[in-house]
Amino acid sequence: MDIRGLRYFLATYKAGSVSAAARQCHVAQPSISAAIKQLEDELGTALFDRHAKGVRPTAAGQRLYPMAAGLLADSAAIVQSFRQPDQRQPLTLGLMRSLGAQRMSGWLQRLLQMEERFELTLVNPEEPCDARIITSSMCHPHEHFEPIWQDAYRLALPAGHPLTLKPRLGLADLHGQSFIIREHCEANAHFLQALHQQQLTVQPRAHLRTIEYSRALVQANVGLALVPDWPEHRKCTDMVLAELSDWQRTVVVGLAYSPDLPSALLEPLLQACTACQ
Amino acid sequence: MDIRGLRYFLATYKAGSVSAAARQCHVAQPSISAAIKQLEDELGTALFDRHAKGVRPTAAGQRLYPMAAGLLADSAAIVQSFRQPDQRQPLTLGLMRSLGAQRMSGWLQRLLQMEERFELTLVNPEEPCDARIITSSMCHPHEHFEPIWQDAYRLALPAGHPLTLKPRLGLADLHGQSFIIREHCEANAHFLQALHQQQLTVQPRAHLRTIEYSRALVQANVGLALVPDWPEHRKCTDMVLAELSDWQRTVVVGLAYSPDLPSALLEPLLQACTACQ
DNA sequence: AATGTCCATAATTTGTTCCGATACCAGATC
DNA sequence: GATCTGGTATCGGAACAAATTATGGACATT
Incomplete structure (x- = not known):
């Protein structure tokens, strides 16, 4: 009887699946299978019925x-x-801009509740820090990356904008439109490049950094913008999120950390990550 | 935090010594040291004060x-x-003769109390069995051997026998004496050989197998005998145990088992062994 | 002083655990 | 039905953790 086996058993029980448990425990699936078998041998009884769509506890x-x-x-x-x-153990997290304040503060809250002993400092992701919450594309090659959220980018239109009437929107529909461009945003850059390739252009009306300002300007009817598909955006009545038929982009936001981050710090972080899924 | 480390910690705590704990746990001393250090690191505090004569818990x-x-x-x-x-798990133990009924039944009692699930069968040590309780000299080369008791052999004299008056007894004093010889006893054989080498002889009055009969004949003043130095023998008032100055022999009685004995059987047995020391 | 006992450390060997690849199974989809 | 998808078991090799032997230093005991 060892603790590790019990941990794997619990994860499997809660997930109802060996594979899912493996993902949560950050080990490969055979490790969980083997540990459970060992536990079953020790207890002299089967613990799960295996079948095609997962496992069911006996x-x-x-x-x-x-x-x-x-x-x-x-x-x-x-x-x-x-x-x-x-x-208290100091923990410095680098947070990229535009994470969605609501979502992110929820995540941090969960982390701090889980681990009383942390003393948290938030910095920009370029500054020295223990771990960073960034998009996968910002991840350095030597860093590990644990996904937390997926953000699909949508076109934000002011309510009442003529394009909101069209059932299907494509890039061509945006030609000549006023646009609010967010700098340092990978999705924006990719979007502009896609327009350029099709020899389409938009009229930049503002260059700014934060999603909050973008949204405000969209809502003020200054122009269109690309924003992540967050619940708080969907809830806005003076703004409409629309999908583009011929362009789409999702970015993966997650935790990036050096392989030699002490596990005392890493483990709670990873747990906070998986708790989101 | 793993169970193994806690087991080692407990053993060390109870024994008051890392080395003693290692012996009891059947591992080498550095394993215990390392496990305790690991535990101390995890808990962030020292668990023992080390000093020259062992360790004292903090x-x-x-x-x-x-x-x-x-x-x-x-x-x-x-x-x-x-x-x-x-x-119930069947467990067959081979018991050599002359183990000392009192001592042995105590040992078996302890074993069965410790492990409810055993269904015990006792056989002679030559018969097929899971493990045997024998002297170290009877141990097969491929078997492991875990000591339980040490038996020093003594000369048993009837109370009132002339030799009981001598302060020091040697082999030469026994020349021509009546003797009760126990067959299949390594100590007896060794003793007779020692006599032979010094060209001394004794008069065999009886050849028998069990210590109990030997003792009875000694008490009945039939002759002298070699018997193990057990408390129950010391307590007899009509018999005296004496040391020989120029011959001595102790045999180690212990558990002999095949290396591939399932640990579910082995572990309780070994625990019963160490509990005796 | 010399010896013995005890714990810590270092270097090596042994044994587990983990992983990626693969095989296989059952249900959903075409 | 054939195929695809998502699941688990199994295998051989790599990575890691644990055990071992050997050694050294600290403190008692002889």
């Missing part, structure tokens, strides 16, 4: 679940009780 | 002890609760 598995959870919680509590709460 | 170590014991007990209880009590 009666024994269901019986084990609360025990395993309890044991795991106990072991965590023991460690916790020895780590002084006053020896 | 306050943190004392605080950890009941928690660790609890966690370990919990994990064992979980495993236990899944192993059906009705699927």
Whole structure:
């Protein structure tokens, strides 16, 4: 009986799938399979019924679940009780712009609730930091990258804009339109390039950095903009999000970290990441 | 936090010594040292004060002890609760003669109390069995051997025998004496050979197998005998145990087992062995 | 002083765990 | 039905962790 096996068992139980558990635990699927088999051998009983769409706990598995959870919680509590709460561990996170304040603050909240001992500092992603929350394309080659969200970029139109009436929008429809361009945005750059390739142009009306200002200008009917498809954008009544039939782009936002980040810092971060999915 | 580390910590705590814990856990001393250090790193605090005559738990170590014991007990209880009590595991032990009924039955009692699930069968050590309790000299070369007791052989004299008056006894004093010879006893054979080498002889009055009969004949004043130095022999008032100045022999009684004995059987056995020391 | 005991460290060997690739199975889709 | 998709089990080799032997230093005991 080892803790690792119980952790894998719990993850599998909660996920209802060995593969999903493997993704959550950041190990390969065979590791989980082997650990569960070992546990089953030790207990002398099957814990899961395997079938094509995942695994279903047996009666024994269901019986084990609360025990395993309890044991795991106990072991965590023991460690916790020895780590002084006053020896707060500093954690510096580099946050890219335009993450969506709501979503991001929720994520940070979850992280800090999970791990009392962190003392968090937020900086720009170019500055020295323990880990960064950025798009996958900003990730350095030596860094690991753990995805958190996927943002599909949409065209934001002011409510009542003539184009909102068209059932299908393509790049050609945007020719000559007023546009709010967000700098440092990969999706924007890609979009402009796609226009250029088709010899289409838009009229830049503003160059700015934050999504919040873009949105405000769209809502003020200054022009169109590309914005990520966030719930808070969909909720706006004075702005409409539209899909483009011949251009689409999603960026993956996630946690980038050096391979030699201490696991005491890394693990809670990764857990906060998977908790989002 | 892993179970193994906690096991080592507990053993060290109870033994008050890393080396002793290593012996009990059947691993080398550095393994324990490393595991404890790892645990200390994880908890962020020292668990033992090291000094020359062993280790003494710190306050943190004392605080950890009941928690660790609890966690370990919990994990064992979980495993236990899944192993059906009705699927008793057969265990066949080969017991050599002359082990000392009292001592041996105590050992077996301890074993069975420790492990409810065993269904014990006792056979002679030549018969097929899972493990044997024999002297080290009876151990086959491929078998592992775990010592349990050491038996020093002594000369048993009837109370009132003339030789009991001599302060020092040597082999030469035994020349021509009546003797009760126990067959299949390594110590007896060695003893007779030693006599032979010094061209001394004794008068064999009986050849028998069990220590109990030997003792009875000594007590009945039939002659002298070699018997192991057991408390029950010392307690006899009609028999005296004496040391020989120029001959001595101790045999090591222990558990002999094949290297591929399943650990589910082996571990409780080894635990019963170390519990004796 | 010399010896013995104990713990820590270093270097090596051994044994597990993990991974990627592959095989296989069952249900959904065409 | 053939194919595709998403799932699990199994295999051989790579990476890692754990155990071992050997050694050194600190403190008692002889």
